[in-house]
Amino acid sequence: MSLLSKLTLQKRVTILTATILVVCVFSLTLFTIYNAEKNYDPLITGVESTYVGDFYTSPQVGVRVVPAQQAKRTFATWSYTVLIVLTILGTGAVYVVTGHALKPVRELSHAVSEIREHNLSNRLQTTYTKDEIGELTDGFNRMLERLNDAFERQRRFTANSAHELKTPLSIIKSGIQVLNMESEPSIGEYKENIEIIDQSIERLIDVVDDLLTIASEGEGYLKKEAMKEVLLGPMFDEILNDVSSLYYEDNIIFHNMCGDTQLMGNPTLLYRAFFNIVENAFKYNTPNGEINISINESNENIEIIILDTGVGIPKDELPIIFEPFYRVDKSRSRKVGGSGLGLSITKTILDKSGASISVESTVGAGTRFVVTFPKNI
Numbered sequence: 001m002s003l004l005s006k007l008t009l010q011k012r013v014t015i016l017t018a019t020i021l022v023v024c025v026f027s028l029t030l031f032t033i034y035n036a037e038k039n040y041d042p043l044i045t046g047v048e049s050t051y052v053g054d055f056y057t058s059p060q061v062g063v064r065v066v067p068a069q070q071a072k073r074t075f076a077t078w079s080y081t082v083l084i085v086l087t088i089l090g091t092g093a094v095y096v097v098t099g100h101a102l103k104p105v106r107e108l109s110h111a112v113s114e115i116r117e118h119n120l121s122n123r124l125q126t127t128y129t130k131d132e133i134g135e136l137t138d139g140f141n142r143m144l145e146r147l148n149d150a151f152e153r154q155r156r157f158t159a160n161s162a163h164e165l166k167t168p169l170s171i172i173k174s175g176i177q178v179l180n181m182e183s184e185p186s187i188g189e190y191k192e193n194i195e196i197i198d199q200s201i202e203r204l205i206d207v208v209d210d211l212l213t214i215a216s217e218g219e220g221y222l223k224k225e226a227m228k229e230v231l232l233g234p235m236f237d238e239i240l241n242d243v244s245s246l247y248y249e250d251n252i253i254f255h256n257m258c259g260d261t262q263l264m265g266n267p268t269l270l271y272r273a274f275f276n277i278v279e280n281a282f283k284y285n286t287p288n289g290e291i292n293i294s295i296n297e298s299n300e301n302i303e304i305i306i307l308d309t310g311v312g313i314p315k316d317e318l319p320i321i322f323e324p325f326y327r328v329d330k331s332r333s334r335k336v337g338g339s340g341l342g343l344s345i346t347k348t349i350l351d352k353s354g355a356s357i358s359v360e361s362t363v364g365a366g367t368r369f370v371v372t373f374p375k376n377i
Contacts, residue, residue: 011095013094013098013102014091014094014095014098017091017094017098018087018090018091018094021086021087021090021091021094022087025083025086025087025090026083029079029080029082029083032079033076033079104133105133108124108133108136108137108140111124111125112124112140115144121148122144123141123144123145124137124140124141124144125137153320153323165204165207168199168200168201168203168204169200169204171196171197171200172196172197172200172201175193175196175197176193176197178193179193207341227264227265227266228264228265228266228267229262229263229264230262230263230264230265230267230270231260231261231262232258232259232261232262232263232295232304233256233258233259233260233261235258235267235270235271235274236256236258236274236278236293237256238271239271239274239275239278240254240256240278240291240293242275243275243278243279243282244282246279246282247282247283247285250282250285250286250287250288250289251287251288252282252285252288252289252290252291253288253289253290253291254290254291254292254293255290255291255292255293256293257292257293257294257295258293258294258295258304259295261295261297261302263302263373263375265353265373266353269349269353270349270353272345272346272349273345273346273349273350273371274304274306274346274371276342276343276345276346277306277343277346277369277371278291278293278306279342280342280343281306281308281310281367284308284310284311284367285308285309285310285311286309286310286311289308289309289310289366290308290309291306291307291308291309292305292306292307292308293305293306293307294307299375300374300375300376301372301373301374301375302372302373302375303370303371303372303373304370304371304372304373305368305369305370306368306369306371307366307367307368307369308366308367309365309366310366310367311363311364312361312362312363312364312365312366312367313359313361313363313367314363315361315363318359318361321343321359322343322344322346322347322357323344324341324344325341325344326343326344350371353373354373354374355371355372355373355374356371356372357369357370357371357372358370358372
């Protein structure tokens with residue numbers, strides 16, 4: 001079996017088929033020879049003839065017809081000859097047919113071997129058949145699509161991470177260079193640069209902390225000791241109170257319509273997840289805008305709906321808003337602060353808690369987040 005494993009699939013199929021063919025044809029030949037010998041003498045004696053030595057003669061003709069033993073040998077020889085010929089022809093036919101049948105597999109293997117990390121967007125040519133080859137091609141194309149999406153997210157994450165970390169580091173370096181250029185920097189210049197450096201370091205710490213949160217947050221969410229009954233109304237009152245104090249100048253009007261609805265969860269993580277959504281609703285809202293938080297409860301699920309009248313999110317960006325460092329408006333986000341990790345942290349917490357989150361948005365009209373918790377958590 002180890003020798004067969006080193007051969008191509010076409011050769012292995014041919015050898016196995018040829019083996020079966022030889023066994024079948026050889027068995028049929030032996031049966032035919034045995035059957036002929038068993039019935040040979042009765043057939044001969046049924047004819048009006050006289051046996052002379054090893055030969056049969058016909059009294060009607062009076063000549064030697066056929067040597068009996070020679071006839072048997074001739075029959076056996078021809079039988080084995082036909083066996084060999086049919087085996088060779090059958091094996092050759094199997095090799096040709098399997099070669100034609102496996103041609104799509106060879107083409108698929110060649111196409112797969114050409115796929116590299118830089119051309120994951122390429123797709124294998126679909127055979128438009130519903131056989132195993134067509135299913136394999138479709139499955140591989142779907143896998144390539146997932147891999148390509150993963151690589152694209154990784155590239156964006158790497159680029160954005162580098163940018164977020166580079167900016168405060170550049171500010172720190174610039175401040176130090178300014179001090180070095182001064183022959184005798186004043187105490188005020190030192191203090192000013194120390195404040196700038198301190199702010200940059202705080203920003204670096206926030207970014208690193210958020211990245212660690214994305215990697216590990218929520219792992220203990222489903223532990224029984226961490227699960228408690230959370231009243232959604234009071235929780236959102238606390239969130240709205242904390243966030244509104246940061247954006248009081250925008251005069252945002254908010255409505256908390258959660259009432260006494262409750263669910264089982266980790267209070268700390270739930271607060272963190274919903275705080276990020278509500279903060280974005282404030283941050284990207286319009287002056288004198290509104291935020292409405294409501295509940296849609298069924299027998300299976302609890303839906304928490306957060307609706308704002310903000311700037312909205314472009315439709316083509318909706319699939320990537322939960323990726324790390326995503327920002328609706330990068331220029332404006334830089335002014336209002338944040339690292340672009342809030343929604344990514346939110347999704348991480350919700351995913352690990354068994355909940356789901358969806359979003360609908362219209363540019364200039366607002367955004368609607370829906371968080372769904374199954375009641376059987």
